Amino acid sequence: MTSPQEEPLPPLSEDDRETALRRLQEAYAEERVSHEEMDERLDQVLTAQTSSQLASALASLPREQPGTTSTITAAGGRIQRRGTWRVPRNLKIGSAYGRVRLDLSRAIIEHPVVDIELRLGVGGARITVPHDAVVDVEGLRTEWKDLRYKTPRHPRSGGLKIRISGTMGFGRLRIRHAWR
Known part of the structure; x- marks a missing residue:
């Protein structure tokens, strides 16, 4: 039996992954990340299993503005x-x-x-x-x-x-x- 602190995190949804990929592509198009950094972050986004792993791949990117x-x-x-x-x-x-x-x-x-x-x-x-x-x-x-x-x-x-x-x-x- 697992304690409340050890409950497994819900799996990452494809919508979350697609949103992360779009934000990363936008940052690259706006020249906020270099080609090498894009490759690294892309690998992180595609292999992420949890939302915290996904968040670390997007850590320094600007937040998506509402209404965009x-x-x-x-x-x-x-x-x-x-x-x-x-x-x-x-x-x-x-x-x-x-x-x-x-x-x-x-x-x-x-x-x-x-x-x-x-x-x-x-x-x-x-x-x-x-x-x-x-x-x-x-x-x-x-x-x-x-x-x-x-x-x-x-x-x-x-x-x-x-x-x-x-x-x-x-x-x-x-x-x-x-x-x-």
Whole structure:
């Protein structure tokens, strides 16, 4: 029989591990940890068995700010954001049927890296990004139509980084840079 002090800790949930991995990736993207430190911490997160082991892997990372993730979903119709609007660190967009229009050119963006996750069934998406933004679409999978995005001739480094991931069913994603 075990005493109350010796009760085994509950196993680490996959949600806890995924949250830790996301925080670690964000810290790396924001250059808060070096490549070598990222490798070490990644190994710690993946092999952690308890929440205390997981916490030690994230010890010096900044706490995740509340309100840094927003989700916009619609069964049908249009999802549209334009003009002056506050862009969260993580933006998740889901739509079964309909179009998505995001204009980030005049938006308030307070983070050096913005992740946009698209989960679209039928319908296309158009995203306008700031002139000097760097766009990464490596995490995006398209099912039916191709992606329309031309990287700028003279890309700038050190500016805003926008990572687009997720899946597009029967629609096309068009990404363009604002003129200024």
